[in-house]
Amino acid sequence: MRRRRWRVVVLTIAAIYFLVPLLSAAEFSLRVPGGGYGLGNYLAIAHDDVLLTSLLTSLQIAVLTAVVVLVLVVPTAVWVRLRFPSVAGLLESATILPIVVPPVVMAAGIAFVQANLGGPVFRTLFASSTTALTPFYVVLALPFAYRAVDNGLAAIPLRTLVEAARNLGAGLPSALVRVVLPAIRTAVLGAAFLTLALVLGEIVIARILLYTDTFPIAVVEVGRSAAGVSVALSLASLLFTWVLLLAVSFAGGGRTRSRRTSA
Amino acid sequence: MTDVITAPQATERGTAVEFRALRRTYGSAHALDGLDLALKPGELLALLGPSGCGKTTALRLLAGFDTPTSGQVLIGGKDVTGIPASKRDTGMVFQAYSLFPTMTAAENVAFGLRMRRVGAAERARRAAELLEVVGLGDRGGSYPHEMSGGQQQRVALARALAVSPSVLLLDEPLSALDARVRVQLRDEIRRVQLAEGITTLFVTHDQAEALAVADRVAVLNKGRLEQVDTPQEVYTRPATEFVAEFVGVTNHVPVEDGRIRPGADTRQVRPEGLTVGDPDGLSGTVLTSTFLGAVTRLVVTTEVGELIVDVTSRPDLPAAGEPTTVTLAP
Numbered sequence: 001m002r003r004r005r006w007r008v009v010v011l012t013i014a015a016i017y018f019l020v021p022l023l024s025a026a027e028f029s030l031r032v033p034g035g036g037y038g039l040g041n042y043l044a045i046a047h048d049d050v051l052l053t054s055l056l057t058s059l060q061i062a063v064l065t066a067v068v069v070l071v072l073v074v075p076t077a078v079w080v081r082l083r084f085p086s087v088a089g090l091l092e093s094a095t096i097l098p099i100v101v102p103p104v105v106m107a108a109g110i111a112f113v114q115a116n117l118g119g120p121v122f123r124t125l126f127a128s129s130t131t132a133l134t135p136f137y138v139v140l141a142l143p144f145a146y147r148a149v150d151n152g153l154a155a156i157p158l159r160t161l162v163e164a165a166r167n168l169g170a171g172l173p174s175a176l177v178r179v180v181l182p183a184i185r186t187a188v189l190g191a192a193f194l195t196l197a198l199v200l201g202e203i204v205i206a207r208i209l210l211y212t213d214t215f216p217i218a219v220v221e222v223g224r225s226a227a228g229v230s231v232a233l234s235l236a237s238l239l240f241t242w243v244l245l246l247a248v249s250f251a252g253g254g255r256t257r258s259r260r261t262s263a
Numbered sequence: 264m265t266d267v268i269t270a271p272q273a274t275e276r277g278t279a280v281e282f283r284a285l286r287r288t289y290g291s292a293h294a295l296d297g298l299d300l301a302l303k304p305g306e307l308l309a310l311l312g313p314s315g316c317g318k319t320t321a322l323r324l325l326a327g328f329d330t331p332t333s334g335q336v337l338i339g340g341k342d343v344t345g346i347p348a349s350k351r352d353t354g355m356v357f358q359a360y361s362l363f364p365t366m367t368a369a370e371n372v373a374f375g376l377r378m379r380r381v382g383a384a385e386r387a388r389r390a391a392e393l394l395e396v397v398g399l400g401d402r403g404g405s406y407p408h409e410m411s412g413g414q415q416q417r418v419a420l421a422r423a424l425a426v427s428p429s430v431l432l433l434d435e436p437l438s439a440l441d442a443r444v445r446v447q448l449r450d451e452i453r454r455v456q457l458a459e460g461i462t463t464l465f466v467t468h469d470q471a472e473a474l475a476v477a478d479r480v481a482v483l484n485k486g487r488l489e490q491v492d493t494p495q496e497v498y499t500r501p502a503t504e505f506v507a508e509f510v511g512v513t514n515h516v517p518v519e520d521g522r523i524r525p526g527a528d529t530r531q532v533r534p535e536g537l538t539v540g541d542p543d544g545l546s547g548t549v550l551t552s553t554f555l556g557a558v559t560r561l562v563v564t565t566e567v568g569e570l571i572v573d574v575t576s577r578p579d580l581p582a583a584g585e586p587t588t589v590t591l592a593p
Contacts, residue, residue, distance in 0.1 A: 157360045163328055164361040164419075166348040168375035168426060178374075182365040 022235075029232035041232035051218050051233070058215035060130050062199035065137040066192040069145045072138070074188065077149045078180060081158055095146040098139050107208035110136055114209065129211035136205055141198050145191035152187020156180075193244045200237060277305030277462035278339040278429040280325065285334035287320050287486075294320040296486035297334070302430075307456050307463040308491075309477035311470060313509065317486040318466045319434060325464060326432055327351045338429055349378075354423030355432040359439035361419055362407040368394060368418045369403035375426035393421035396455060413444035420452060424459060431456065431463040437472060449476055470510045474498060482506050498533075507531045514570050521591060525567050534560065534573035536592050539581065544588030549581045563589050 032038040045051055080088050098106070114126055126132045161183065165175035181188065203216045212221075219237075223230030280302040287295040295317045302308045310318040323329040325336055327348030335344050343351055354375075362371050372390040381389070394400050397417040407415055416436055423431060433452065437445045453476045456463050467473050473480050474494040481491040482505070490502035501507035512534050519527035523545045539561060547565035559576045562569055570589050574580060581587040 156364070160357050160361045161363065163326075163348070164355070164357060164363070164422075165374070166328070167326060167351075167353060167355045167432075168422070169349050169378035170374075171347075171349055174378070179363050183363070185365075 022238075025231050025235055029228055029235055031228060041226075041228040042236070044226070044229045045233055045236065048222070048229070051215075051222065054213055054215045054218035057129060057213050058200055061133055061137060061214070062196045064130065064134045065141055065199055066195040068134065068138050069141050069195055070149075070188060070191060073142070073145045073149050073191065074181070074184075075176065077146060077153055078158065078162075078176060081150075081153055082162060092146075092150075095143045097143075099143050103140070103202075103204040104208070106136070106139075107205045110205065111209060129206070129213055132209065133206060133211055133214070137195075137199050137202065140202065140205075141195040144194040144198065148187050148191040148194060149184065152184035152190075153180075155187075156183045189247075193241075196244065197241055200241075277303075277460050279304050279337075280339075280430055280462055280464065281335075281337040282321060282325070283335040283337065285321065285324060285336065286332045287317070287324060287329065288332045293317075293486045295324070295331070298483075298486070298488060300481055300488060300491065302462050302464060303478075305460045305462055306478040307453065307465055307476060309465045309467055309473035309480045310483060311467055311473040311480055311510070312483035314468060316483040318468075318483050320486075321483070322432055322434055322464060322466045325351075325430070326353050326355055352426075352428050353430045353432050354426060354428035355434065356416065356419045356423050356436040358435045359412065359416070362415055362422070364407055366406075367403065368399065368405050368407070368410070368421075371407070371418055372422045372425050374422065379426065389425055390421075393425050394418070396424070396458075397421045397451065411444075412440050413448055416440065416448060417451070420455065424455070424461070429462065431459075431461045433463060433465040433467075435467055437467075438469070445472075452476065474510070480510075482509060484509070501531065504531075512571055515568075516570065516591075517567055518591065523567065523589065523591060532591065534571045537570060537572040537589055538574055538592040539563065539572055539587045539589055541588055541590040544590035546586065546588055549583050549585050549587055552580065552583050561587075563587060565589060 029041050030037045030039070032040050076091075080091055114122075117126075124131070158180065161179050162172070162175045165179045166172070170178065201216055202214075203220065206212070206214045206217055219230060219233050222233065282298045282300045285295050285298040286293070298317070298321060300308075300321075310321060312318045320329065324331050325338075327343070327346060327350075331344060335342050337343065338351065338353070362368075363374065366374065369387065369390040372393050373386040376386045376389060391400065391403060394403050397420055399414060399417055399421070402410065402414065402418075407418070410418065416439075419436070436452070437448055440448060449472060452465075465473070465477060474497070477494055479491060480494050480497045482489040482497065484505045490497055490506045492500075492502075497506060497510055501510060501513075507513045513531045514534065514537065515529045516523055516532045516537070517525055517527040518530045518532070522543075525545075535558075545565050545567065547563040547570070550562040550564050550569065552562075553560045554576060555573075557576060558573045559580055561572045561574065561580070563572055572589060
């Protein structure tokens with residue numbers, strides 16, 4: 001009973017802490033000049049070509065980054081768990097590095113590399129923000145994606161499933177695609193959405209490397225001239241992330257239930 | 264229920280399997296130390312031993328999940344040692360949780376056929392047929408999480424059989440199930456195995472399970488074979504001290520002229536080979552008395568040590584703390 005009361009108190013404090021700023025922001029974003037409320041700021045987003053273009057650019061980077069990250073992470077995590085479980089700890093430490101190294105330091109390093117890499121390939125690569133930023137965002141997203149995928153793999157009897165598939169005539173790639181990937185789809189989706197959220201919020205590297213046509217930078221720029229639109233935009237992207245998270249938890253519902261009943 | 268298992272007869276339809284001088288070492292540890300063992304076509308051979316004895320290693324080497332340090336694995340007279348698991352033509356039932364969680368029972372059963380590019384209609388027909396064989400004809404559309412542990416293992420058995428493999432491999436398939444389901448499924452496996460006439464290697468650490476279903480039992484210890492024989496022979500005439508200790512309970516009793524005599528040469532006697540209450544017997548005191556249903560197990564302290572005696576349950580048996588006498592059962 002006492003524990004329940006505490007729970008209510010903690011939940012209430014947390015709710016106030018999170019909801020008050022959100023509600024204030026919502027209220028602010030709905031204000032119209034001269035008094036009253038309206039959807040003007042939200043409509044302004046839809047009519048701002050710069051914002052929409054930057055959103056498209058960032059989504060492009062995000063999708064590309066997510067694909068590269070998953071192609072790198074999923075087979076690696078499976079391989080390590082199946083063949084080299086002893087190096088799992090080492091790999092985990094290695095994937096933390098991008099978190100440990102501050103983005104500013106990383107950006108400085110990248111700028112140095114960028115300045116010293118010649119040749120037409122790199123010039124083409126660095127010419128557009130999509131191709132230039134993707135490799136760096138892959139590095140940034142790696143720790144989160146690796147953890148998400150690895151947790152997904154820990155939750156299934158990976159070795160048994162792969163061996164069962166091989167025993168039934170499937171090669172390792174086929175076992176991976178037909179059996180393992182569907183079994184960890186929630187984790188893979190989670191990794192993809194984490195990557196998406198990261199790219200839609202990353203500002204340090206993009207700014208230092210002077211790729212200013214990405215969405216987060218556009219949000220900051222808009223904020224300077226039109227605070228209401230900027231707040232509306234922040235709320236809209238927050239809502240977008242929530243919808244994604246909700247989608248993940250619904251997609252994961254099946255497996256959570258299955259684990260409970262088979263335990 | 265036990266009819267099918269009391270008179271097991273191997274058929275001649277299956278494929279012969281042979282392990283030749285099979286050795287598998289991990290660093291300095293010998294998981295298998297020169298295993299020579301042949302399975303006759305259609306027979307069910309139980310590979311029995313304590314954990315770490317090498318039985319699972321032998322099974323994994325046969326399935327192709329591991330590579331031997333030296334020696335050969337032959338299926339149907341053909342050396343398959345270097346052939347990958349996916350091309351070995353074996354069907355395996357794992358300990359538990361091996362069903363593909365995102366596929367229905369029918370899709371699980373049809374998976375091997377899909378890998379062999381069998382058409383959808385034929386796959387569905389065969390999956391339904393196999394599910395019927397294991398008594399789950401109406402559960403084709405169920406997902407693994409909607410089925411009990413016993414049902415899941417039945418589906419796993421159907422899945423292993425769907426591709427008509429040369430050899431069926433059972434890796435302690437009953438160990439995760441509760442006692443009643445375990446006995447049911449054990450008999451079910453034997454029924455299906457006899458019906459299909461498929462050569463089967465059944466790995467288990469449960470001696471009762473091995474004795475109940477197998478045509479022959481191979482007892483392994485520390486990577487070496489101790490004895491291969493019929494369940495009756497292994498139980499009544501254990502070849503080594505280890506087999507006697509591992510398969511069933513054994514007393515070491517000094518026997519001379521058919522009587523227990525302190526100081527005489529010791530002989531291995533099963534608990535049912537002793538009885539209590541004969542006035543001419545060796546005196547002792549009942550330490551514990553455990554009612555096991557049809558029989559009661561008494562542990563009696565005597566001058567030759569503690570003796571375990573299984574006697575038919577009856578009301579006049581001595582209770583714990585009471586004096587009694589022990590003799591060889593007639």
